[in-house]
Amino acid sequence: MTHVVIDGRAIGRVIELEIAEQVADFIQNNGRAPCLAAVLVGDDPASAVYVKNKHLACERVGIESKLHRLAGSTSEEELLDLIAMLNDDPAISGILVQLPLPSQIRSTYVLDAVHPLKDVDCFHPENVGLLTQGRPRYLPCTPHGCLQILHRTGLSVAGKHVAIVGRSDIVGRPLATLLSQKDSHLSPEICNATVTLLHSRSKNLAAMTREADVLIAAIGKPKFVTADMVKPGAIVIDVGINRLPEGLCGDVDFDSVAPISSYITPVPKGVGPLTITMLLQNTLAAARAQIGL
Numbered sequence: 001m002t003h004v005v006i007d008g009r010a011i012g013r014v015i016e017l018e019i020a021e022q023v024a025d026f027i028q029n030n031g032r033a034p035c036l037a038a039v040l041v042g043d044d045p046a047s048a049v050y051v052k053n054k055h056l057a058c059e060r061v062g063i064e065s066k067l068h069r070l071a072g073s074t075s076e077e078e079l080l081d082l083i084a085m086l087n088d089d090p091a092i093s094g095i096l097v098q099l100p101l102p103s104q105i106r107s108t109y110v111l112d113a114v115h116p117l118k119d120v121d122c123f124h125p126e127n128v129g130l131l132t133q134g135r136p137r138y139l140p141c142t143p144h145g146c147l148q149i150l151h152r153t154g155l156s157v158a159g160k161h162v163a164i165v166g167r168s169d170i171v172g173r174p175l176a177t178l179l180s181q182k183d184s185h186l187s188p189e190i191c192n193a194t195v196t197l198l199h200s201r202s203k204n205l206a207a208m209t210r211e212a213d214v215l216i217a218a219i220g221k222p223k224f225v226t227a228d229m230v231k232p233g234a235i236v237i238d239v240g241i242n243r244l245p246e247g248l249c250g251d252v253d254f255d256s257v258a259p260i261s262s263y264i265t266p267v268p269k270g271v272g273p274l275t276i277t278m279l280l281q282n283t284l285a286a287a288r289a290q291i292g293l
């Protein structure tokens, strides 16, 4: 079967052009640019790459970005103090606390402390609640990236069986919420899915993934999804980013799965770049929200 390898980087660049135009309008009307504050605690090399990619993406669309680098030994209280300062600073539109945080810091406490209007990750319970009720303030970046990939490739999930492997608060669960909702802000084709949310305790996992028209892998296990788990002709979206000695790889065994898929996202240059593009969109939305737009 012929399959299409979806170019997430190219889709991201198209959306960036749209965002750049809106950022230019915002600057013209308000005399200043939206500004993202990124907080990086410790020196995890992968986190450093992501934060740098986010900074470069902000530059491309005209969003300002300020990086706050804290030592790996930073206390929860010190981090909360910084967040309180960023919450109160009218020059800051959005706040991103890069995960994972060092073990002495309780992520939940810290993420709950970010002002809901500045919560560009959509991790705050108020924003998760709004999302769940179908009236989102912000969409979480990686799930939104997956929706955009489907939408901009002209694919549909309406009425189809979507299997998501992985129930994380950051990807799997919000994605299941969005895809199964009655309405979509993007298009009627990107909602109304029948969603199966699979996880480490699921029995007969492969039997269920094989039933899926759209299979989304977000479990953080390198090459977990193999050809025998995929229905021929399925759309396969790989959210995983794993660092192996031989390089980056996703949660899908690309070489065996690609030939039986109809559409598949690669790693890198699949969902990853879209995650960052959607962060830019949320930062612009946050800047607007703060001036009551």
Ligand SMILES: Nc1nc(=O)c2c([nH]1)NC[C@@H]1CN(c3ccc(C(=O)N[C@@H](CCC(=O)O)C(=O)O)cc3)C=[N+]21
Residues within 6 Å of the ligand: 049, 050, 053, 096, 097, 098, 099, 100, 121, 141, 142, 241, 248, 267, 268, 269, 270, 271, 272, 273, 275, 276
């Ligand atoms: N508060 C918070 N928000 C996040 O959104 C968040 C986070 N913490 N912690 C880590 C994960 C992971 N994540 C990625 C972002 C960009 C790429 C990305 O740019 N990927 C490129 C390549 C990157 C590379 O070379 O490593 C690609 O797939 O082509 C990947 C993964 C955001 N996350």
